Amino acid sequence: AKTSGKHTYRFFDKSMQDAVVEKTLMEARLRQTIDNNELRLYYQPQYNMKSGQIDGFEALLRWKSPDYGMVSPLKFIALAEETGLIIGMGNWVLREACTFNQELYAHGQGRLCTAVNISVVQLMQADFVQVVAAVLSEIGLPPEQLELEITESVLMERFEDNVRKLGELRSMGVRIALDDFGSGYSSLTYLKKLPITALKIDKAFIDDIAEGDNNIAITGSIIELAHEMGLVVVAEGVETEEQFAYLKQKGCDSIQGYLISQPLPPEEFIAKLQG
């Protein structure tokens, strides 16, 4: 019919076609990245408010593409999840980040905690717990030195199954952090059901810490209630001294953000630890 013909035409207009081509191209490129050794990990320091020291780091993926330069994971993680490429990629991240930690230790650095982002697609693999256990024992990293960061979306799908797996990881000693807290549906009471050790307050709340902002009280309450539940609190995206002062006053345990440091390539992270 004429109408559907018109629809078809409109659907496949030039820009849509370009987008499809670009996505297909990117998928093909992404498939080559692991083989070509084009993936990199950057490490963002986590600063402990009590000790005044860096006591850990979050591993963040960068795709160093000859065509695109340093590509942010925001551009390719979703695609990697859709295509299943995230499994191999995620395993590589886990092994690489734990190895880096162990190397730092071998060179005389005190014990640091490695935080690794875990996609729901990874967690849903039947052997996920075994994979983590195997990586830790292979590298010799104590489980307490690994923190897995999960988001709420992880928990929406196959809740029972995923919670059971996280519980198994917990009993091995692995730490679990709920990432982007406050950006989704989570309530603090629902947190009680989860085998987590830490809460990462989403940057959006940290952004609201400004003089005279009404939302400022929320961050304070989150910290207080999380502490009552025995959780460690990490604030992300801390950029200003004002935010720092507020978070310190509220007893926030650790912070991460440009105020302390951007995510750094390994050599620069080591220099930062020494400086």
Ligand code: C2E
């Ligand atoms: P995320 O886990 O919430 O990571 C924090 C993001 O905030 C990072 O972006 C980091 O560079 C950025 N950031 C940190 N401090 C500041 C700050 O003070 N100001 C601002 N404006 N931004 C700050 P990045 O590296 O682009 O990563 C984006 C997201 O990609 C991550 O969000 C995470 O969800 C995902 N991601 C990164 N690496 C991995 C990975 O290895 N596996 C999986 N599954 N996801 C990853």
Ligand code: CA
């Ligand atoms: Ca994270």
Ligand code: CA
């Ligand atoms: Ca986050």
Ligand code: CA
């Ligand atoms: Ca995020």
